Amino acid sequence: MTTHIARLIQQLDDSTGPSYDARAELIYIGSDAIPAIIDGLPSLDRFGQLTAIEVFEEVADPRCGPALIALLGSDDSTVREWAAMALASLKIDGAVEPVRHAYRACLERATPPDWSEPEGIRWALTELSARSPVVPPLTARLRATAADDALGWRSARFAEIINDLADHAQVILYSQFWRVDADRTYGVPGPGLDWELDWTAPWEHLVEESRAWSLLEAFEAPVGDNIFVAPTWIDRTDLHPER
Template identity: 70%
Template sequence: MAHHGWQGEQGLPHRGPAQSPGLRCACDQHGRRFVRPRRRTNRSIRPGARSTSHGIPSRSGEPRTRPHGRRTPPCALLVAAHLLAPRPAGVMTSRIKRLVQQLDGEASESYDARAELIWIHSDAILAIVDGLPSLGGFGQLTAIEVFKEVSDFRCGPALVGLLDSDTPAIREWAATALANLEVDGAIELLRRAHRACLQRTPPPDWTEPSGISWALTELGGRSPVLPPCA
């Protein structure tokens, strides 16, 4: 039997609406087959049917309007109120403290805690600052990343304290974070950290001296030096 019309999905011919049993194709979500309903014949749509608030005609061609008296179920309002209600301060504080301690955990756990603390934003800063001394090197580096993403001025004193850390990477990351936050009062402290770094004579492949120098440049704390004349 000859088929008329254009080719449908998956190369199957599209037959007339009165003869088509429906198009069978695989369901990507559930992995089983479903039958697409037959195409309906074109119905005449009155001009007034498109001027309704919904703009979609009903099956009979009449304008589709919402029946009077139909309202949102009260249970939906209760669910929305439950989701939007703020959590108690004590519950939120304990949750943030737990996330701060997770910054020192495994890589996946630390990454998840970092992302959630960034989402909490400024409300998490004081808890991170308080818990910073109890974190190890990995946790402090992750906390610096949170400080840089949140960009809260209250991070400044904590970052200045990290300039005296025993870990070179923490000192460097703290210096670059101070530059990103544009903490102008940290210029003299960065100069002192840079002099202390040079006195320790780091290996040539260490990036701490260049990182602190970059922070000083960003804050306008470096002065041009001309080489002595021969």
């Protein structure tokens, strides 16, 4: 079995097909495979490490915690992001400070806050109860629950949400739209406005710039009783977290 598991771990790097079968078999083997995967992580390339993270999440064995924490120091941004999110989804003890450190390192690299890595790490910190998103009263009151317990807001109220967030000094990064039919949720194309913020600008400027662009989106957004919008926003403290 040990030799077989080692062979499966080597296959995790092969994105042409074998990796997917190896992933499924390692998940089926379960906890018995975890120590060998941990030992084999340093020999895997980016694709293999990402696949190993998926195995860790599916098997949910807490022994993978130290290995995931080590991956927060990877040279690859996606590996760092996935490792942080896995630590959060598995509720690994002792993960909060390493994930906080990973987020500070992300900011020190001047990674734009709306890129995937910082967004994923913020999600992880929120799941670990180490970050509390600011949700103004009106925004909280207007929140509706769509299908599959996905939280969103009816798109008809989008402009109100935008102004409420901006009035409370929140910067909207982007928004996604969803259609709910027969308790199923489907992605809906938004207005597709291509806008970027200058993260060197003062926070107050960022707030108003994101308000202006988001209101343009609201003007062109799809509207209907079954159309929901899910904006993503950050607070000033997300750019200057406590040390």
